[in-house]
Amino acid sequence: MVENAFSTAVFCVASAILAVLLRQYVREQSLFISLAACVAVTGALFGMLTPVLDDIRDIFLDSGLPESYISLVFKATAICLITQITSDLCRDSGETAIASAAELWGRGAVTFISLPLVRTLISRITEIL
Numbered sequence: 001m002v003e004n005a006f007s008t009a010v011f012c013v014a015s016a017i018l019a020v021l022l023r024q025y026v027r028e029q030s031l032f033i034s035l036a037a038c039v040a041v042t043g044a045l046f047g048m049l050t051p052v053l054d055d056i057r058d059i060f061l062d063s064g065l066p067e068s069y070i071s072l073v074f075k076a077t078a079i080c081l082i083t084q085i086t087s088d089l090c091r092d093s094g095e096t097a098i099a100s101a102a103e104l105w106g107r108g109a110v111t112f113i114s115l116p117l118v119r120t121l122i123s124r125i126t127e128i129l
Helices: 002-023 027-063 068-091 096-113 115-128
Strands: none
Touching: 002 027, 027 068, 068 096, 068 115, 096 115
16 A cells, blocks of 8 residues: 555656646646546546445445435545545646635535435434434
8 A cells, every 4th residue: 555655646746747847838738737647546546445435335235324325425525526636726727716616516516415315314303303
């Protein structure tokens, strides 16, 4: 695991240096280098986390929660990751307003997809009371 962390760190630093060097000459290419690095690291992360995600799914299934709630947790996590990467790329491009809009959309999307879970939680609380 430490070797993977070191390799990822070297890859990210090299990509950042390349992006900074390219930004001086061709700003658009610099953004594509940053985007490609984000996609590569995220892809590697998902490949590495596949066994962990399977374990998490098993834990949720053992808890007796419906599978729709399990997928909700994974969807919310995916929205958070995508929103963070998008926001960071927009900030790196100098577009802080667009980055803030992306973060706002991500918060709204997570709130929207979690409504069924909130409804269930509220109904369970009212049943107890």
